Amino acid sequence: MELKRVGVVGCGLMGSGIVEVCARSGYDVVVREVDDDLLKNGLGRVEASMRRAVERGKLSAPDMQAARARIKGTTKLADLGDSDLVIEAVVEKMELKKDVFRELDRLCPPRTLFASNTSSLSITEMASVTRRPQHVLGMHFFNPVPVMKLVELIRGLQTSEETMATGRRFAESVGKTVVVCKDSPGFIVNLLLVPYMLDAVRALELGIATREDIDTAVHLGLAHPMGPLTLLDYVGIDTTYYIAEAMFEEFKDTRYAAPPLMKQMVLAGMHGRKTGRGFYEYKS
Numbered sequence: 001m002e003l004k005r006v007g008v009v010g011c012g013l014m015g016s017g018i019v020e021v022c023a024r025s026g027y028d029v030v031v032r033e034v035d036d037d038l039l040k041n042g043l044g045r046v047e048a049s050m051r052r053a054v055e056r057g058k059l060s061a062p063d064m065q066a067a068r069a070r071i072k073g074t075t076k077l078a079d080l081g082d083s084d085l086v087i088e089a090v091v092e093k094m095e096l097k098k099d100v101f102r103e104l105d106r107l108c109p110p111r112t113l114f115a116s117n118t119s120s121l122s123i124t125e126m127a128s129v130t131r132r133p134q135h136v137l138g139m140h141f142f143n144p145v146p147v148m149k150l151v152e153l154i155r156g157l158q159t160s161e162e163t164m165a166t167g168r169r170f171a172e173s174v175g176k177t178v179v180v181c182k183d184s185p186g187f188i189v190n191l192l193l194v195p196y197m198l199d200a201v202r203a204l205e206l207g208i209a210t211r212e213d214i215d216t217a218v219h220l221g222l223a224h225p226m227g228p229l230t231l232l233d234y235v236g237i238d239t240t241y242y243i244a245e246a247m248f249e250e251f252k253d254t255r256y257a258a259p260p261l262m263k264q265m266v267l268a269g270m271h272g273r274k275t276g277r278g279f280y281e282y283k284s
């Protein structure tokens, strides 16, 4: 199946990155946000990211113009009705994702493929609210999407081989390397990453070291590009908290239990870079 039109639900951190890579790869993209202000912010993020790519010589100015012309923003899910593929990138909450897919199933023709960018939640469960479970797969991009080369493709219990093959061709066509994973909480990367990030928060909570020293230790001692608390601020404390909660719910293993400090930060609106404050402070 040839894909031409891509719908993206959510233009947050991940949705905006997905919109950008699709448009830069020649797809027509319609992106839906919940209201006009969020849509403006999201499209502003796409614009700023493409400008940075031009400044760094990664994208030509005419290619940026062409990509921009392929992107349409909307607040109506119905405008995604003639998509060949819809990628969902709303907040990491199962009920919300199911609502989105239930509604899309009503709006889109049977041929449309549905992908979720979930970090941890079950694809099989999302597929269960549609009449096309064979056409539903996980397509997990990484942040920042234009830079990070990996996509995890997740096979739900009923995902067809054809859907997996089309998903792979699509992810490769937007410049990504694909790994395939079964529908298991956290897939490959978050299965390994989440306990590590939670342990870093526990170390801070216990007063084992300062935030700076925890980050410096990992950065220099393990040669990671950044320490775990800086990484948490990039990913989003809220998003990581929801991922941990979902994984804990599935595994019932305390390795995935979010430390109290994370919950407090979520409630206090300290979500990391996107809100200007997380483990560190950021100027907008």
Ligand SMILES: NC(=O)c1ccc[n+]([C@@H]2O[C@H](COP(=O)([O-])OP(=O)(O)OC[C@H]3O[C@@H](n4cnc5c(N)ncnc54)[C@H](O)[C@@H]3O)[C@@H](O)[C@H]2O)c1
Pocket (backbone or CB within 6 Å): 009, 010, 011, 012, 013, 014, 015, 033, 034, 038, 089, 090, 091, 092, 093, 096, 117, 118, 119, 120, 140, 141, 142, 143, 234, 235, 236, 239, 243, 274
């Ligand atoms: N942040 C990361 O590093 C990362 C990486 C890979 C995957 N993900 C996954 O991508 C998805 C989105 O995460 P994000 O980091 O872009 O979050 P974000 O907070 O930046 O964006 C969340 C999006 O959800 C939308 N939303 C919020 N409430 C809604 C509602 N009631 N109805 C419909 N839409 C609603 C928002 O408008 C926004 O577009 C999540 O499933 C997350 O697990 C995140």
